Amino acid sequence: MKNKKLNILVIEDHLGDYILIEDYLNEEHLDIQLTRATRFSEARELLTAAHNFAVVLLDLSLPDADNNEGLVKSVVALAPKIPVIVLTGYSDKEFGVKTLSLGISDYLLKDELSAAQLSKSIYYSIERNYATIQLGESEKKYKSLFDSSPLPMWVLERNTLQFLNVNSAAINLYGYTYDEFLSMTVKDIWVKEDAERITSFWKSSINDTFKTTVKHYSKAGKIIELEIKSNPIEFDGKEARVTLATDITARVEAEQALMLSEQRFKALVQEASELVMILEFNGDYSYVSPSSKIILGIEADLLINDNFFHLVHKDDITAVKEGFRKLTDVKRIQLKSYRVKSECGEWRWLETILTNLSNDLSVGGIVANSRDITEFVEQENKLIESLLRYNIVSKATSDTVTDYDVQLDKMEFNEGMEKMFGYTQEQIGSEGEWWNKNIHPEDRENVEAKTEELYKSGASNLQVEYRFKCADGTYKYILDRSFLVTDEQGNAKRMIGSMQDMTEIYEYINTIKNRNARLKEIAWTQSHVVRAPLARIMAIIDLLQVQEGVADQSKLLGYIVTSAQELDEIIRKITEKTEQEI
Amino acid sequence: MAKILIIDDDSIVVFVQQKILQKCGVSYEPLAFKDAREGLNYLQDESNEEKDYLIFLDINMPSLSGWEFLEKLEKFEESDKIKVIMVTSSIDSYDKKKSVDYKNVFDFIEKPITVERCNELRAKEDLSKFFK
Numbered sequence: 195m196k197n198k199k200l201n202i203l204v205i206e207d208h209l210g211d212y213i214l215i216e217d218y219l220n221e222e223h224l225d226i227q228l229t230r231a232t233r234f235s236e237a238r239e240l241l242t243a244a245h246n247f248a249v250v251l252l253d254l255s256l257p258d259a260d261n262n263e264g265l266v267k268s269v270v271a272l273a274p275k276i277p278v279i280v281l282t283g284y285s286d287k288e289f290g291v292k293t294l295s296l297g298i299s300d301y302l303l304k305d306e307l308s309a310a311q312l313s314k315s316i317y318y319s320i321e322r323n324y325a326t327i328q329l330g331e332s333e334k335k336y337k338s339l340f341d342s343s344p345l346p347m348w349v350l351e352r353n354t355l356q357f358l359n360v361n362s363a364a365i366n367l368y369g370y371t372y373d374e375f376l377s378m379t380v381k382d383i384w385v386k387e388d389a390e391r392i393t394s395f396w397k398s399s400i401n402d403t404f405k406t407t408v409k410h411y412s413k414a415g416k417i418i419e420l421e422i423k424s425n426p427i428e429f430d431g432k433e434a435r436v437t438l439a440t441d442i443t444a445r446v447e448a449e450q451a452l453m454l455s456e457q458r459f460k461a462l463v464q465e466a467s468e469l470v471m472i473l474e475f476n477g478d479y480s481y482v483s484p485s486s487k488i489i490l491g492i493e494a495d496l497l498i499n500d501n502f503f504h505l506v507h508k509d510d511i512t513a514v515k516e517g518f519r520k521l522t523d524v525k526r527i528q529l530k531s532y533r534v535k536s537e538c539g540e541w542r543w544l545e546t547i548l549t550n551l552s553n554d555l556s557v558g559g560i561v562a563n564s565r566d567i568t569e570f571v572e573q574e575n576k577l578i579e580s581l582l583r584y585n586i587v588s589k590a591t592s593d594t595v596t597d598y599d600v601q602l603d604k605m606e607f608n609e610g611m612e613k614m615f616g617y618t619q620e621q622i623g624s625e626g627e628w629w630n631k632n633i634h635p636e637d638r639e640n641v642e643a644k645t646e647e648l649y650k651s652g653a654s655n656l657q658v659e660y661r662f663k664c665a666d667g668t669y670k671y672i673l674d675r676s677f678l679v680t681d682e683q684g685n686a687k688r689m690i691g692s693m694q695d696m697t698e699i700y701e702y703i704n705t706i707k708n709r710n711a712r713l714k715e716i717a718w719t720q721s722h723v724v725r726a727p728l729a730r731i732m733a734i735i736d737l738l739q740v741q742e743g744v745a746d747q748s749k750l751l752g753y754i755v756t757s758a759q760e761l762d763e764i765i766r767k768i769t770e771k772t773e774q775e776i
Numbered sequence: 777m778a779k780i781l782i783i784d785d786d787s788i789v790v791f792v793q794q795k796i797l798q799k800c801g802v803s804y805e806p807l808a809f810k811d812a813r814e815g816l817n818y819l820q821d822e823s824n825e826e827k828d829y830l831i832f833l834d835i836n837m838p839s840l841s842g843w844e845f846l847e848k849l850e851k852f853e854e855s856d857k858i859k860v861i862m863v864t865s866s867i868d869s870y871d872k873k874k875s876v877d878y879k880n881v882f883d884f885i886e887k888p889i890t891v892e893r894c895n896e897l898r899a900k901e902d903l904s905k906f907f908k
Contacts, residue, residue, distance in 0.1 A: 721866045729865045
């Protein structure tokens with residue numbers, strides 16, 4: 195400022211006064227350049243055009259301005275950024291005070307004027323004006339910062355929480371207009387459940403800076419979560435607070451989603467029946483899911499300090515460790531089922547998939563997902579045992595064992611087909627039809643009907659008798675006991691049968707039947723033929739006893755002899771016949 | 777007058793039976809047929825006015841069995857006046873049971889026929905008229 199020449203516009207029609215001013219200023223050794231206007235019109239021209247006046251000295255008695263107040267207003271208006279100092283001859287203090295309110299910088303009386311006073315007034319005015327301009331610009335800057343901030347901001351009356359000002363980011367966020375905001379308090383947009391907390395918080399820190407999170411309603415009723423920072427300020431002379439808000443709705447939603455995802459993960463890992471473990475390559479645990487209690491009977495907390503390999507059966511440990519070693523080459527591997535010792539000393543069979551996530555920071559180890567397959571293995575063992583037993587029985591039995599695949603129409607036989615019926619391997623057919631056509635034609639219909647009935651009834655056992663053709667063309671009597679295996683839908687799947695050779699038994703039965711028939715014949719003969727002569731003899735004797743001295747006595751005795759001979763003959767024949775049978 | 781007939785292929789049986797019947801009050805020698813067919817012919821003979829008969833019938837006979845005789849007899853007119861006593865050497869209860877099915881059968885006797893047995897028959901109200 196001091197290096198620059200000070201340009202001063204002196205609006206003064208009176209030459210004497212002008213020279214006086216010039217003298218005063220020179221007297222103070224000010225580096226100045228004076229420009230003189232003798233009329234208002236002249237001053238207007240100078241101020242309207244480009245100029246670099248630092249201050250205006252205005253005399254009120256100008257030939258083209260008779261209204262002092264009007265003149266002051268006009269000059270102030272023409273030089274809005276320049277301090278205007280009024281010089282007057284009037285010792286009218288009242289008017290002087292009034293001109294101050296019209297925007298002039300200072301008011302000096304010509305009669306009392308001195309060089310020192312004038313120069314002091316000029317410097318003070320210039321400095322004050324400069325400070326005022328700076329302040330204005332600063333205010334403008336701050337106002338612009340508030341208005342154009344991308345973050346929502348508002349000013350509240352500190353006690354009532356009435357909105358005093360609100361920026362456009364807040365207007366955009368909430369959907370209320372500026373005027374709507376100013377008719378509300380912030381309480382109107384609090385979410386009810388949050389109101390109590392925020393009220394006590396706000397009351398306890400009414401004159402403090404604070405930072406918190408709040409939930410507000412938008413005009414559309416949407417809940418907005420905000421992180422706010424609020425400072426007490428003075429705003430237009432009122433106690434207020436300015437609040438800067440950050441919309442964290444999306445962040446909170448993301449956090450909640452993450453939390454849900456974590457909960458889901460926990461539920462999956464911790465509540466699942468699968469045993470999940472995170473292990474080091476040397477078998478040390480770094481995590482064990484709570485299902486260890488269900489599967490092994492051991493709390494996860496107890497396992498964590500131990501080593502997984504200690505639980506594995508000694509016969510399986512080599513294969514398990516080999517699986518771990520392979521994880522250096524492949525990311526995922528399924529271990530061959532192996533045994534681990536449970537709390538009560540029982541061996542449980544596990545099926546485990548190992549995944550190497552040692553490079554994954556969130557895991558940092560080998561994830562072992564294990565399923566308890568003990569029951570499955572036990573069932574499988576039973577099945578194998580049962581199959582072995584079936585094979586042994588099938589070999590040991592003298593019966594012919596048949597295995598018919600109903601859906602594929604394929605039939606297999608054990609060695610019985612060769613031993614019992616004399617067929618060679620080449621002669622034995624592999625289809626149901628081969629077996630069918632070797633059934634005696636008279637029995638075939640019955641066998642087919644009974645088989646059909648079995649399929650339809652849903653029963654599983656069939657017992658049927660038929661004759662089956664041997665390789666030499668003779669037939670054997672067969673008692674066939676079959677067991678039908680069905681699928682889940684109840685459709686016939688397999689038919690396992692045993693063909694028992696009943697030929698000898700049937701022949702024996704037939705022999706007995708024939709013998710019985712003959713014995714019956716003998717009994718009949720005895721009853722009818724033997725009794726005929728005997729009854730005759732008895733009748734004659736009866737007659738002889740009753741009739742004394744009967745005329746026909748010799749005739750009757752002759753009849754007795756004849757009858758006795760007849761009887762003897764019959765008995766001999768019976769004996770012969772019986773001997774033949776036995 | 778009511779009459780007794782004997783139908784049996786065994787001539788000794790016929791002879792003995794005739795004698796026993798006579799012992800039991802039958803005043804004449806009852807007519808006998810060795811072949812059941814002859815017996816049927818006799819009963820059918822129109823010149824024979826007698827309809828009231830008691831027949832002692834054997835079951836096992838070669839040309840016509842006692843059962844076949846009964847079946848044919850049932851078809852005769854006025855056959856209801858004929859009473860039959862089955863006489864058999866068999867002790868098989870089957871024959872006795874079977875005899876119930878024939879309406880003409882009055883009784884069933886296992887051989888031998890004795891005087892005592894005949895007297896029992898004679899004592900029966902329905903049969904007494906034949907033993908004269």
